Amino acid sequence: MRAMVYRGPYRVRVEEKEAPRIEHPNDAIVRVTRAAICGSDLHLYHGMMPDTRVGMTFGHEFVGVVDQVGPSVRTLRPGDRVMVPFNIFCGTCYFCARGLYANCHNVNPNATAVGGIYGYSHTCGGYDGGQAEYVRVPFADVGPSVIPEWMDDDTAVLLTDAVATGYFGAQLGDITEGDVVVVFGAGPVGLTAAASAWLMGAGRVIVIDHLEYRLAKARSFAHAETYNFSEHADVVVLLKKLTDHRGADVAIDAVGAEADGNLLQHVTSAKLKLQGGSPIALNWAIDSVRKGGTVSVMGAYGPIFSAVKFGDAMNKGLTLRMNQCPVKRQWPRLFEHIRNGYLKPTELITHRVPLEHIAEGYHLFSAKLDGCIKPLIVPTAA
């Protein structure tokens, strides 16, 4: 089969690779019809995530058609059109039994601090991802869902991570009616978090980014008030002034590792790999939220320590809430919001890249060319 493979930092290519096979009785093999490049794939692409091996296929956002099923699979059949959450989870371990599907203990031998994720390094279990013609889907009875007939593949693929995670980020903020919510980062996740904050009753939603085209999308897609931090000497002072010197009630970090805005942090993290991520956005969130406020983090950070301003968080009495999104748990409510027209995920899609040109897709997305917000990958066999 044709598949994207990692060749080293900033280098990927498409090559012929052995097709995946059933390795566990509850596996399925899915023929991919749509995949996407996620902002967190860029952390792998840039060599930020430990144990990212040459030859790995990335891609944790994908949908497709079931091609084969293992002998113990009962709920799926070949030919079913399925959406697959980015988390791999068993459904019954201590953590899954408590709804923490992103924290499943039975799928990632390489680490206990993170669950299994498709195509996300061996730190996340060493599973190949969906930027390929076929992908192995473990626990086929548990993770995937048949795509509702009314939903197209483009919407479904965005629900496998970006949109679910954005909604989850707003949920982690414990927003109450009239809250002032500030969202750092206007990528697909931040945009969805901002739009979701309104659904939860926010009174004011502010989005911070440095790319004008993304801020324009934040105004149209998420009806948000926007500020370009590059045009202000100090974003924390700006936000304090905007909120009567009190601070926002909820701050959402939708940026994660490799945040721009502070060269020192960026060089020590993204370039020298001395930090698990540049925590500049997280530090801005801690500093700009009000005392007693809530900071929600669903931007992805690596396992190496980062220089986070924990003292400020403690002294301000903040609630810090964070996790990888338990995607499947979000779907029923998100389906309702999409059917009601409250969220329109496909408005986030800006580019469609054939799998054979995926290296250019990565560069396009990484360098933020051509107004790119969300690139979809279309395999040849799709």
Next chain:
Amino acid sequence: MAYTPDRPPLPESPEELRARIPGWGADLDPADRPAVPKEVYDPHPYGAVWDFPERQPEHWPRERSIEHAFLTPVFGTSCPPRGVSGAIRKFAYRRYSEGRAAHWLLLVGADRVDTLGSTLRSFATRHPDNPITETGILAEFKHHGIRSRRGQKRADLVHQPLDLVIVSWPWIAAGVLGFRTVRRLSRRVKR
């Protein structure tokens, strides 16, 4: 004002927001929001019929965190460890827990060794690494590389030249090394 007890007034009332924003307040009641990660015990919500899943066969000694009691019942088989990088990875997993910086720094180091070794190995194949196609740099010409950056205060423009150095230095170093090796060999032949 933060200096008095009252909450600052909002620019718009809930009624105005409801009129302007589709779905405003649809999830105002927290009961309508999917509750995770607030833990709710529900052991078999989706289709799992096991309490402990059947175990995937281990076809080679699969590396695992020493924080795990045993190999998890399901695991990825993407890229088994190999060569020098594989030896470093196995050592990092065997010796250090995830709580030790050495564990992660060794793995990051192994990644770099893996990249270098794989690139060198690729030159002995029919599909050698190609820095032009694999970096996707051609997208600069197809997707308005200059226009996407010109006249904007993008914070990432400060470090993007650094990215170029990071990507190209191994290729430049390999070129210089190759040139010097060829020159040295040709001088020896002439003697």
